[in-house]
Amino acid sequence: MTTSQMQETTWIAEQTLPLWEDSVPHVLGSGDMHEPQMSVHLPTAELANGCAVIVNPGGGYRILASDHEGLQVARWLNRHGIAAFVLRYRVGPDYPTSISLLDGQRAVRLIRSRAATLNIDVDRIGMLGFSAGGHLALAVATSGDDGNAQAPDAIDRYSCRINFAVPVYAVSNGAKRGRKADEYTPTDEWVNPQTPPCFIVHTHEDTIVPASQATLIYEALLRAGVKAELHIFNDGEHGVGLAAGDPDVAEWPQMLRRWLRRRGFFSAQARIAVSGSLTCADAPLGLAWLTLIPEDPQNPPARVLVHGRQGGAFAITADAGPMPGIHEVQIRWISQQSSYDASGKYSIEQSLTCIRSVEIMPNQPLNIRLQPEDFSPSESISEGTGS
Numbered sequence: 001m002t003t004s005q006m007q008e009t010t011w012i013a014e015q016t017l018p019l020w021e022d023s024v025p026h027v028l029g030s031g032d033m034h035e036p037q038m039s040v041h042l043p044t045a046e047l048a049n050g051c052a053v054i055v056n057p058g059g060g061y062r063i064l065a066s067d068h069e070g071l072q073v074a075r076w077l078n079r080h081g082i083a084a085f086v087l088r089y090r091v092g093p094d095y096p097t098s099i100s101l102l103d104g105q106r107a108v109r110l111i112r113s114r115a116a117t118l119n120i121d122v123d124r125i126g127m128l129g130f131s132a133g134g135h136l137a138l139a140v141a142t143s144g145d146d147g148n149a150q151a152p153d154a155i156d157r158y159s160c161r162i163n164f165a166v167p168v169y170a171v172s173n174g175a176k177r178g179r180k181a182d183e184y185t186p187t188d189e190w191v192n193p194q195t196p197p198c199f200i201v202h203t204h205e206d207t208i209v210p211a212s213q214a215t216l217i218y219e220a221l222l223r224a225g226v227k228a229e230l231h232i233f234n235d236g237e238h239g240v241g242l243a244a245g246d247p248d249v250a251e252w253p254q255m256l257r258r259w260l261r262r263r264g265f266f267s268a269q270a271r272i273a274v275s276g277s278l279t280c281a282d283a284p285l286g287l288a289w290l291t292l293i294p295e296d297p298q299n300p301p302a303r304v305l306v307h308g309r310q311g312g313a314f315a316i317t318a319d320a321g322p323m324p325g326i327h328e329v330q331i332r333w334i335s336q337q338s339s340y341d342a343s344g345k346y347s348i349e350q351s352l353t354c355i356r357s358v359e360i361m362p363n364q365p366l367n368i369r370l371q372p373e374d375f376s377p378s379e380s381i382s383e384g385t386g387s
Contacts, residue, residue, distance in 0.1 A: 015040040017085075017114075019106045026102070028094050036103040038085040038110070041074040042118065049081035049266045049298050050121040053166075054107050056133030058239065061091045061100060061183055068241035069130040076242060080257050081266065081298070083120050085111060089136065097139075097183045104140040105160035109147065112158045124265050126164040126196075130241065131209060134170020135184050138217060141165040141198065142190035161196070164265065166256060168201040169238055171209050172217040191220040197227040199259050201252045203236035229259055266298040269323040274302070275315040276366035278331065280374075284312030286347065287335040290368075292360065295326040308338030322360050329356045329368065332378060353378040 019036040027034050042048070055077070057069040064070065066086065074084035089103040108125060115122045129137035144161030151157050171177055174184025198221055202214035211232050221228040236249040243249035264271055278290055284306075291303040302322040306314045316322075331354045336347035352375035358366065 017110060019103060019110060026095070026099055032088070033094065034090065035088075036090050036106070037088050038107055039071070039074075039088075040118070041071075041078055041084040041086070043078040043081050043083060045119075047079070047081040048083065048119055050119065050268055051081070051124045051260065051265045052083040052085065052111060052115075052118070052120040052126070053077050054104075054111065054125070054127045054162075055084055055086045056089065056104065056127065056129030056136045057086065058129065058131030058133040058169075059091065061097055061132045062093070063091065064088060064133075065130065065239065065241070068244075069133065069239075072242060073128065076253055082260075083118060087133075089133075091132075092183070097136075097185065100136055101139045101143065104136050105144070106155070108140065108144075108160040108162055109155050109158040112160075113155045121268055124163055124268075126166060126260075126265070127162045128166035128168065129170060130168045131170060131239065132184075134167035135172065135187065137162075137165045138167050138170060138172055138187035138198075139185060139190075141196055142187050142192075164196050164260070164263065165198045166201070167198065167214075167217065168252075169203060169206055169209050169240075170200075170213065170217075172213045172220075176216060177209065177213055188216050188220040191217070191224050191226065193224050193226065195221065195224060195226045197263060198229075199256050200228065200230045201256075202230075202232045203238075203240065203249065204232055204234045205236055206238045208238035227263070229255075231255060261298070262300050264300050264323075267296070267300070267323060269299065271300070271302075271318050271321045271323055272360070272362050273316060273318040273321050274360060274366055275313075276368065277312045278306045278314060278368045278370075279312045280333075280370045281372060282369070284308040284310070284338070285333050285336070286338045287333075289330075289332040289334065290314060291330040291332070292322045292358075293328040293330060294322060295328070296323075299323045299325065324360055324362060327358055327360050329358050329366075331355075331368065331370070331375075333375060351378040352376065 017038045055073050057064040057066045059065050070086040074086050077084040087107050089100045112122050127137040146159045147157045171184040172188050173186040175181035200214050202211040218230045233249045286308045288306045290306050293301050304314045304316045333352040354374045
């Protein structure tokens, strides 16, 4: 297949959405650089899970790295059932970052207004951005509003709040970075308890945007009680995108996929609380992990550490719980001691595992009664489908 054929295949059946159909606010000219828009990339109906991600290519708010930080990312998202929208936002020197933010917010409103026709869930819309695009994602995440019900433009009546953000080697505060404080607004200072969950990626070797920018936003999220996950890889220069050339850093997209699933962004079902008990020979185990792996690969797993000092009773809250349905329940017995002391004594040479199939239903306790012969050494048990 030739390059032109590959491009034709890639772009066939694509759609472009202008952010404004008529008058673009604050526009200074005509042509591509002055016309913000999104290219639409939808997964097949068989794969679609209702999650949507706006992709912001980076480029220092001057250019857009639209291949490896745009289209290729959208295609990866599509392969995992996620609808993707690559954003062409306005950049400097013609436009300040306040206009880039306006474009980012408008993109969210536009997608939410068309959620039904695009087969996406209005409550599962995120924004993923690289470098300056990551800063834009953080700016949108920390400045969302519920829309203006009286706006003459119907799209402006929709919320521009995103449900999650994925800043990748992003600037979070230009002043603390020591460069372009007027362009890179202090998003870490705007974080509050309403800020959506964030999955943060950076590299230690990045000399353009130091990894301290990632820890800065993470610490702000931590203080505000916002769910977050941070990965700083040792290797990798600035601008790696999906890191196709590095087998270690290239793990971050799969980590993101697992995080999205774990947070429930791949399913429209509501999570439920689960409580019950776990015993062996009618006695509580010392310490054991109880993990629920759903039969439906779009649903999130759930887990809880069961303590013998609680009589084997456990409870998983709804925000971290499973969704109703068939699950593989994995019990990993890690100690016969319910409480360690300073003696340093041993009780189990290697963890023991038991696997069962259960149906999780709302308001039904999960009481698991086992015998010693139900367990096998963990090394002899398959890891299941928890990934």
